[in-house]
Each structure stands twice: as structure tokens, then as C-alpha cells.
Amino acid sequence: MFKTLYSRFAIYTITVMILSAIISFLITNVYYHFELKAQNDAKVMQTLQHAKSYKDAKQQNDFEEYMRLLGGLNFQVIVFDESYHESHYGHAFRKNNLSKSAIDQVLAGKDYHGIRSRPFNLFITGFFDNETRNTVGTQFITDNGSYAVFMRPDIGHAFGEFRIFLVVLITLLIMISIALVIWSTYTLVKPVQQLKLATSRMMDSDFETPITVTRRDEIGALQQHFDTMRIKLKQLDNMRQHFVQNVSHEMKTPLTHIHHLLTQLQQERIPSRQSDYIQRIYDETHRLSQLTRQLLLLSELDNDTHLKFEDTVRLDYLIQDILKNEAYMLDQKEHVVVYELKPMTYIGNERLLTQAIENIIRNAIKYTEKYGMIDIQLYDENNDIIISIEDDGPGMTPETMQHIFDRFYKQSSYSDSNGLGLAISRSIIERHHGTIRVASTLDEGTTFTIVLPKT
Structure with missing residues (x-):
């Protein structure tokens, strides 16, 4: 009942x-x-x-x-x-x-x-x-x-006859009251039933059908919130599908290359070519290993309940250590690195901050032409800590800047990047309640600016 x-x-x-x-x-x-x-x-x-x-x-x-x-x-x-x-x-x-x-x-x-x-x-x-x-x-x-x-x-x-009038009046009053109760109940319950059907559709992964807002009261607000939730779930579902497709593609490509290289290696008898195939297989496995590590890091950032942000980090030392680790690549391309690092202490997660800044510096090294210049600044402004990384590389178009922090986004389909580095950097900076911006002019260079609140 x-x-x-x-x-x-x-x-x-x-x-x-x-x-x-x-x-x-x-x-x-x-x-x-x-x-x-x-x-x-x-x-x-x-x-x-x-x-x-x-x-x-x-x-x-x-x-x-x-x-x-x-x-x-x-x-x-x-x-x-x-x-x-x-x-x-x-x-x-x-x-x-x-x-x-x-x-x-x-x-x-x-x-x-x-x-x-x-x-x-x-x-x-x-x-x-x-x-x-x-x-x-x-x-x-x-x-x-x-x-x-x-x-x-x-x-x-x-x-006398007033009793008959009274009986008829009370009977009609009861009947009309019950009818109005049933009608008002229907008008109240109908939107809830519509929400029930909408949630059933969403449980079946149908996020296309909009939820019509039929009222202006609390139920109408609930309908509006459900429709907003539907839109966000639709976006999340699209992102999930896109993410799975990208991961599948990024993992399939090196695996396919490895398979072909192994086939060629089995047929090759010249030692010098065998060494070349082995090196290429190593490069592909390294790329696959790097992709796996970045996916694990993204998963860790998406489920950050266990992450701790209690390390005392000297940001100037951290940047200097990254530059030392990248010294080989800098020497290979004969880059000129100019930096001015003010001694700054920050409370956060040192491992994640290293990864975030390292990704941006590596991008600057990668896209800056030989003999190019990279300028790194660390200073404070008002109540913020500013890290600026500027290069004189090829720059980016406005369209590229809009998507540069999206997961798996690549400027070129022929790039050997998996498109996760900058997405990881932004996620890490946001976990530290900071922001990251990009400014770029085509054929002139790019500047990434990290803003961290002082703790």
C-alpha cells in the first residue's frame, strides 16, 4: 500500500x-x-x-x-x-x-x-x-x-431540513477535500516520478535526455540541480570514454612498434642493425614505462585523500636540482639558462612539486631550438610565491593554449609526447591551492607562470 x-x-x-x-x-x-x-x-x-x-x-x-x-x-x-x-x-x-x-x-x-x-x-x-x-x-x-x-x-x-443540508455539505466537503488532496499529491509527486525516470536513464548511461524544470519551488530547484548533474555526468562520461580511448591508443602504439621491431629483429642477421632494433625497442619500452608512471600519478592525484602536504621545501634548491638533472639535455642543445632564484621556503609535497616544475622545464628544453635561451625566475609578490619559466621557442597559437592543460592533448599527432605532462603539472599545483598560467606568442616563445600561496 x-x-x-x-x-x-x-x-x-x-x-x-x-x-x-x-x-x-x-x-x-x-x-x-x-x-x-x-x-x-x-x-x-x-x-x-x-x-x-x-x-x-x-x-x-x-x-x-x-x-x-x-x-x-x-x-x-x-x-x-x-x-x-x-x-x-x-x-x-x-x-x-x-x-x-x-x-x-x-x-x-x-x-x-x-x-x-x-x-x-x-x-x-x-x-x-x-x-x-x-x-x-x-x-x-x-x-x-x-x-x-x-x-x-x-x-x-x-x-429539521438543516440536518439534510448539513449532511450534504459535510459529504461534499469530504469528497472535494479528498479529490483536491489526490490532485495536489499528484502534482507534487509527478516531478519526483520524472526525476526517478531520469535517474534510471542515467543509471543506464543515458545522459542525453534533458530534465525539464516544471516548477519554481524547491522541487523545481531539485530538477535544476539534477539537470546540472546530468550535464556534468555527461561531460565526465565523455571524458572517461575519451580517456580510455587515448590510453588504449597510447599503449597500443608502442606495443605495436615493439611487436614489429621484434619481428624484424628475429629476421635480422647484421649485428649493427640488431643493435639498432634493440635500442628502438628499449626506447619504446621506456616510453611505455613513462606513460604507465604518469597514469599512476594521475590516478594518485585524482584520489588525493592519502596525499600529505607537510614537507618543508626550499624551492630555489628544488629548481637547481632539476637543472642539474637536465644538464645533459641542456648541453646537447647548447641552451643558455638564465635564472634568478630568491631563497624561498614552501610547505607542500616535495615529490609532487618536483614533478610539476620538472615537466614544465623539460617542455621548455624540448621545444626550444638549439642555442636557445631559457629564463627561470623565483620571487615573491604580495602573499604569493611566483615561479616563471620562459623560453624563446616556437610559441603556441591561441587555440593550442586553450587545450594545453588537457589530458592527452598534443600539438602534433607526430609528437613523441603522450600529452600528460602539463595536465599533471596543473593538477599538482591546484592540489597546493595554486594556479598555473601560460602566455605565448607564435614564433617568439612561451612563458609558464606558477603562483603558490604563501603558507
């Missing part, structure tokens, strides 16, 4: 309506018993006393006719003579349970207040209890003797 939010909400609302009606009735009944019952008793007794006074003043001799007239004025009347013979006027009582002691009390001249003294019943309202003990009584004296007259308002007759 509660398998859907629609049925749960509708049943809960109807249950609340029913409970509210019951609680309201109980509170009203309690209020009648403690506040209104005595007032009602006094009003009915006052009416009966006025009737008695009117009879005495007008000297009405026909007592039975007078009682019949009183019963016709929307009152229920029961009369007992001194012999306890009873007579009814107006509509009959539902139950005759008046005690003999009450009759004797009235015949003795003492008023009876049955409405006021009626016992409290939580589930029955005394105002509607149509029985003889729920009356008021007083003594009437005529020429024929003394009478005990008991009277209460004829509620059923007083309401």
Missing part, C-alpha cells in the same frame, strides 16, 4: 483529516461538558419557568392543551401526575430513563437539572442525547393537582 510516494502522501493526508475531525469532536465535546452544558441547562430551565409563569399569569385552565402547545414549539415534554401517570408532548424521547426519585423531587417542588448533571461521556455529546433524564424539570400546580413537567429542546425537529 505504501510502495509509492503518491499513495503514502494521499493516505497520510486523509488520515490527518480524519484524525483532525475526531480530535476536534472530542475537544468540542469536552468544551460543551465543562463550559456550555450548565449554560444550556440554565437556558432551558429559564424557558420552562417562563412557560410556567405565563400559564399562571394567563390562568390557563386547560393544562393538557397548554402542554401540547409547548410541545409544538420545538420542545420535547414529558409530564407526570401525582400517580406517576406520564404524558408525552412533542416528539417522543428516544429513551425513557428518568428515575422515580427525580419525579418525586419535582413533585415536591424542587427543580430538576438533568442537563447539567448528566455524566460526562467522551464520545457522546450531551447536547444531542435524546433521553428523558437529559432534561430540566419543574412543578406545575393546577386545579387538578400537582404535575412534574420535564422538558428539553427538540434538537432533531429544530434542525
